[in-house]
Amino acid sequence: MNFSDMLGYADIAQLSRIAQVYDCRCNGNSKHELIQAILSKAGSREGFDAQIGSMKLEELRFINSLIFDSREQFSLEELIARVQSSRDGLEPASEPAQGRAKGRAKKGKPPAEPEGPRDMIVRFKHYGWLFNGISGPDRYLFRVPKDLKDRFRQTLKRKFAERLVFTDEPPVYRDEQELLAGDVKALLSYVRHHEVPLTREGYMHRRSMLQAMESFGVREEPPAKAAWRFGYGRRFREYPERFSLVYDFCFYNKWLEETESELLLTPLGEAALLGAQPFGTEQLYRFWLRLYKGPVPNLAPMVHWVDELADRWVTADSLREVLIPYVKPYYYDTAEAVMDSRILMMMLHLGLLRIGEEEQRGTVLRMTRLGRAIVAGVSVEHGDVLRIEAGAVPPL
Structure with missing residues (x-):
């Protein structure tokens, strides 16, 4: 439903609160007048832009988690989780304690309670911007008006685009479309034709990994032994990013x-190698979203923003400057590292992005046609996060 439809179902009390926010002057006892006044104020571009301009970063992060979600309804628990993940720091802000004794401090004012997720909701x-359901079980669910999602997206896109630097096609660029799916088969083929011993911890030996990558469309250097690497896959500690994704997908x-001592090709793997189980960029993209959403909770909205903003060649520096505030660091990964290595480079490996070098402007990038189609056509639930522990097979 759209904003006007939801206003029609709202009661006088909620309409009055909304009218107060927008400083509407009308008969507060008339539902019709309240709705018309709210639509007049909230519907203006100036008023809407002003509301967005006054939002805190955590509020913008929260709304970003909703505007690209195709679902119409959200539970309170899910909204609380999204508010928590939109905040800085490793620990989310806690809800105010219920039933806490309210004793007076001897001196000065007691410290103010931190705002809880429910306060933002x-x-x-x-x-x-949020409405409860109308009746029955829906009363406990929340909706975002469909047309408001579109307005948020278009308004933010306009503000972001004003800060971007667009450029011409570079003379040389990288394009890895379809290569990742080919390298999945290359790994399966290697395991089929070679004995692949494993270390005590379950990793392929460095020599075997390098041999397997000799037939890959893209080769990588093994990670440095001193590097802190975790969170992005079962074997991410010892395998480079792209190889790790291929391995985990298999x-x-x-x-x-x-x-305990060897890596083997299963009958299902044999069938996949022979083409009995087709797979391609769409399946790999969906898997990547589920795998990386653990350390990068807002991965899907960030991919959508890259898709929206890089529909033509744009400098990586200007795109990074616009989107970095919405990216949170992950332990030893800075926000910049998450943006560059975990999002943009993986989008390149998946064939969603082209990345090139322009003499005057440095690194530039652009979405591929395949990438735009994949991002538009694949949706993964916010809570659908793949957490694979080493040595354990998650349920399909």
């Missing part, structure tokens, strides 16, 4: 089996 209800699909 209530504030968004007062803005008219393991998750039960195409590879790790015994």
Whole structure:
């Protein structure tokens, strides 16, 4: 439903609160007048831009988690989780304790309670950006008006685009479309034709890994031994980013089996190698989203923003400057490292992005046609996060 439809279902109390936020002057006892006044104020571009301009970063992060979600309804628990993940720091802000004794401090004022996630949700209800369901079980679910999602997206896109630097096509660029799927088969083929011993910790030996990558479309250097690497896959500590994704994709699909001493191709892997189980960029993209959303909770919205903003050649520096505030660091990964290595480079490996070098402007990038189609056509639930522990096969 759209904003006007949801206003029609709202009661006088909620309409009055929304009207107060937008400083509407009308008969507060008339539902019709309240709705018309709210639509007049909230519908103006100037008023809407002003509301967005006054939002805090955590509020913008929260709304970003909703505007690219195709679902119409959200539970309170899910909204609380999204508010928590939009905040800085490793630990989310806690809800105010219920039933806490309210004793007076002897000196001075007691410290103010930190704002809880529910407070932000209530504030968004007062803005008219969240509405409760109408009846039955829906009363406990929340909706974002469909047309407001579009307005948020278009308004933010306009503000972001004003700061971007667009350029011509570079003389040389990298394009890895379809290469990742080919390298999945290359790994399966290597395991089929070679004995692949594993270390005590379950990793391929460095020599075997390098031999396997000799037939890959893209080769990588093994990570440095002193590097802190975790969170982005079962074997991410010892395998480079792209190889790690290929390996986990095969393991998750039960195409590879790790015994105590050896890596083996399973019958399912044999069938996949022979083409009995087709797969391609769409399946790899979906898997990457589920795998990386653990350390990067807002990965899907960030991919959508790259898709929206890099529909033509744009400098990486200007795109990074616009989007970095919405990216949170992950332990030893800075926000810049997450943006560059975990999002943009992986989008390149998946064939979603082209990345090149321009003499005057440095690194430039642009979405591929395949990438635009994949991002538009694939949706993964916010809570659908793949957490694979080493040595354990997650349920399909």
